[in-house]
Amino acid sequence: EPEVTQTPSHQVTQMGQEVILRCVPISNHLYFYWYRQILGQKVEFLVSFYNNEISEKSEIFDDQFSVERPDGSNFTLKIRSTKLEDSAMYFCASSEGAAGGPYEQYFGPGTRLTVT
Amino acid sequence: LAKTTQPISMDSYEGQEVNITCSHNNIATNDYITWYQQFPSQGPRFIIQGYKTKVTNEVASLFIPADRKSSTLSLPRVSLSDTAVYYCLVGSNTGGFKTIFGAGTRLFVKA
Numbered sequence: 001e002p003e004v005t006q007t008p009s010h011q012v013t014q015m016g017q018e019v020i021l022r023c024v025p026i027s028n029h030l031y032f033y034w035y036r037q038i039l040g041q042k043v044e045f046l047v048s049f050y051n052n053e054i055s056e057k058s059e060i061f062d063d064q065f066s067v068e069r070p071d072g073s074n075f076t077l078k079i080r081s082t083k084l085e086d087s088a089m090y091f092c093a094s095s096e097g098a099a100g101g102p103y104e105q106y107f108g109p110g111t112r113l114t115v116t
Numbered sequence: 117l118a119k120t121t122q123p124i125s126m127d128s129y130e131g132q133e134v135n136i137t138c139s140h141n142n143i144a145t146n147d148y149i150t151w152y153q154q155f156p157s158q159g160p161r162f163i164i165q166g167y168k169t170k171v172t173n174e175v176a177s178l179f180i181p182a183d184r185k186s187s188t189l190s191l192p193r194v195s196l197s198d199t200a201v202y203y204c205l206v207g208s209n210t211g212g213f214k215t216i217f218g219a220g221t222r223l224f225v226k227a
Contacts, residue, residue, distance in 0.1 A: 026179070033215070035217075042201070042219050042220065043154070043160060043217040045217070058214070091160070102165065102167075104165060105160075106162065107160050108159055109158060110157070110158070110159050
């Protein structure tokens with residue numbers, strides 16, 4: 001069964017540093033998403049991406065966040081200057097059609113980001 | 117996006133059927149109802165989706181009454197490995213591609 005992959009599985013960084021989290025969505029999917037989950041809390045939507053542009057973003061996704069699909073397979077989330085409160089699990093997801101309708105999202109295993 | 121309300125937690129025993137109900141009073145005409153399962157330190161995993169009436173797949177059933185203001189996820193004969201958080205999501209893709217997860221229902225299956 002096809003799956004979404006994410007690298008690295010765990011990233012430790014110092015406050016103020018830039019990090020790039022990488023995802024490889026399922027190959028025939030057109031819609032891509034990033035979510036985060038702070039330990040013990042609910043899954044929070046960050047951004048959706050379609051046709052090489054952001055479709056929707058949440059209030060969390062401020063100017064320090066950016067997403068990119070640099071080639072035909074990768075989808076990245078960049079955090080420019082990390083803060084302690086960015087420590088969380090970050091999940092990438094993809095779907096064949098737009099989520100919310102009759103299309104399920106496939107989630108990756110996540111990247112645990114620890115900011116010290 | 118319709119707001120959803122689920123029980124915070126539920127306990128069950130192995131072999132029992134578990135029913136988790138989700139309220140979504142403000143569901144819109146185009147909205148679908150989707151359930152995801154999440155194990156600790158893993159990404160959510162799709163379980164089932166429906167629009168109306170009943171949907172069944174190899175792992176669960178989803179019951180949706182005619183008014184669609186609620187839905188019930190039914191897990192037949194749960195095992196210890198079904199211990200997880202279950203999320204009910206309601207939405208459509210006509211208003212953008214934003215997905216909102218609620219707090220979910222923590223199901224704890226005991227031996």
